[in-house]
Amino acid sequence: MSDNVTLSLAEMRELSETILMDNGFNKDHARSITDIMYACQQDNCHSHGLHRLLMCVDSIKSGRIDGTAAPTITDAGPSVVRANANQGMSLLAFQAALPQLIEKAKKNGIAALAINNCYHFSALWPEVEKLSEAGLAAIAMVPSHAWVAPAGGTRGTLGTNPLAFSWPRIGKHPFTFDFATSQFARGEIELYRRAGKALPEGVAIDKDGQPTTDAEAAMNGAMLTFGGYKGSALSIMVELLAGPLIDDLTSKESMEFAQGKPEAPYHGEIIIAIDPNLLSGGKTLANDERAERLFADIIDQGARLPSQRRYIAREHNMKRNAVEIPRTLYEELLTLRKS
Amino acid sequence: MSDNVTLSLAEMRELSETILMDNGFNKDHARSITDIMYACQQDNCHSHGLHRLLMCVDSIKSGRIDGTAAPTITDAGPSVVRANANQGMSLLAFQAALPQLIEKAKKNGIAALAINNCYHFSALWPEVEKLSEAGLAAIAMVPSHAWVAPAGGTRGTLGTNPLAFSWPRIGKHPFTFDFATSQFARGEIELYRRAGKALPEGVAIDKDGQPTTDAEAAMNGAMLTFGGYKGSALSIMVELLAGPLIDDLTSKESMEFAQGKPEAPYHGEIIIAIDPNLLSGGKTLANDERAERLFADIIDQGARLPSQRRYIAREHNMKRNAVEIPRTLYEELLTLRKS
DSSP states (O other): OOSEEEEEHHHHHHHHHHHHHHTTOOHHHHHHHHHHHHHHHHTTOGGGTTTHHHHHHHHHHTTOSOTTOOOEEEEEETTEEEEEOTTSBHHHHHHHHHHHHHHHHHHHSEEEEEEEEEEOOOOSHHHHHHHHHTTOEEEEEOOOOSOEEOTTOSSOOBOOOOEEEEEEETTEEEEEEEEOSBSSOHHHHHHHHHHTOOOOTTSEEOTTSOEEOOHHHHHHSEEEBTTHHHHHHHHHHHHHHTTGGGTOOOHHHHHHHHTTOSSOOEEEEEEEEEOHHHHTTTOHHHHHHHHHHHHHHHHHTTOOOTTHHHHHHHHHHHHHTEEEEEHHHHHHHHTTOOO | OOSEEEEEHHHHHHHHHHHHHHTTOOHHHHHHHHHHHHHHHHTTOGGGTTTHHHHHHHHHHTTOSOTTOOOEEEEEETTEEEEEOTTSBHHHHHHHHHHHHHHHHHHHSEEEEEEEEEEOOSOSHHHHHHHHHTTOEEEEEOOOOSOEEOTTOSSOOBOOOOEEEEEEETTEEEEEEEEOSBSSOHHHHHHHHHHTOOOOTTSEEOTTSOEEOOHHHHHHSEEEBTTHHHHHHHHHHHHHHTTGGGTOOOHHHHHHHHTTOSSOOEEEEEEEEEOHHHHTTTOHHHHHHHHHHHHHHHHHTTOOOTTHHHHHHHHHHHHHTEEEEEHHHHHHHHTTOOO
């Protein structure tokens, strides 16, 4: 028996929506969450694919997430949309505010979407790619929980604070990246811990603020940012722009709010969209060619653009109209179905 | 005899303006360039202080920079200002466009300034700090010359591509950072070369794309980005947003344009300004306190906020109303005076 189960794309969607609705999310939430997990799984991003259904169900079981919350979208300024998730998952709020964000960015050149009061578990690249599908460049940032020490520090203060960016390429998949400003993702440390493997140097400190390669000690201590003091500065920027700037929680406040419950972190998110057509004075085509010369020069020397592996997986999975997930995950997911 | 010369702040300003005007910059350019060098020198940022007068004079001597170019400021969209430097130095264009950028950011919540066709030599932090003085958060980016290899690459394609950020703090110096996305600044490699010192590992590759610690080989090869593939992705983002997005040159195009001349790089710059008051729905005070709790938690564990050393130097130099510069630099600068 294979260790993997093959699901058709339609089966994957149906499984996800059913589990979500069986556990208290309404149809709108179930669809918006599924859209993102589907996109991740289709690209073989296993960490943010169907695996996250477990967290969604844990989150709603903890009793604080409103699985039926309708987001409130406000025109908060000529170039600002505010989406209050009203204690629901972030994704429906994002989806509901997206048309207004696109419209404002195209009309004004640049616009921001502030999502507030949301539970958040998802990768950011599917969101910035939605904007580049509309011909816009986009940056997205979220805090998380205070697991990460600032450069020179001894304890967790910052979140894993991912930063995602997407640039639209005419007739091609966009140039997209989405990375944690921590050296490792939280889940990676957990994988090392379960496997009893030593962490590389420079990834974490223990509860006394001392460097450690012990994953258990790291889980009880703090993670470090990537790229030393530069990555640390960047992480603080994410903390500020996706927190106090938009009247929402820092990673430390979010962690306090969670009270140790196994739910998705609760906080805000910021997404900035910029229109290359307006910013280039209508010279989109010439500048698309200029960007393509840059990408070509990178690829020509054997370097990879971020997300290239993801796009290869996407094409493969779309062609065969299926994804593979571990049998253990599949069986665990089946236990969450009630219908 | 001391190796340093002490100049009063007024003497420093007078020296800088005189040298610039003696060498072909008009009064407006001389003042706007001096403002920024003055700010850097006052903060003991020697690399971007009076030292850069040498580059300014070299640049104008090379015959392509227009020392009298008046920038053209255009209202390029509800949230976009365009400043065409018209082949002059960037700083006068920035200064001329600043009021409109502030006005648009405060009115609309977020706005962008695209500076085009400018020669550029300056640190970015004085610019983003001008915006945080006006109560705005700001991000600035510029390309440079194609000295930096992408992660996994073998040759220079990207610039040192600095990213600067400033966050306004009520009653305090702002939270500001300004760093190259290359591991080292170009000038640092040059200092190692002159001193005959070996570079640390991971900073550069030679002309065959092989790792090197030889500074001479690094100057003929390429520098590496900070933080591996994440820093590389960030550098590409800077390249795109400060280049093709705003219809201006990439670092590679800028390097080709320079034809090896010893002048400041010619390209564009992007600055994004965001209004915390509008984005927080008018809750600036409560969110300033929230940001301060974050900063306090960082400092409390013995970590430093970026720019703290700079602010200490500033207070010291303002109090004594003087700066110190190396005697060798001072004497070299005196030879550039013609009046």
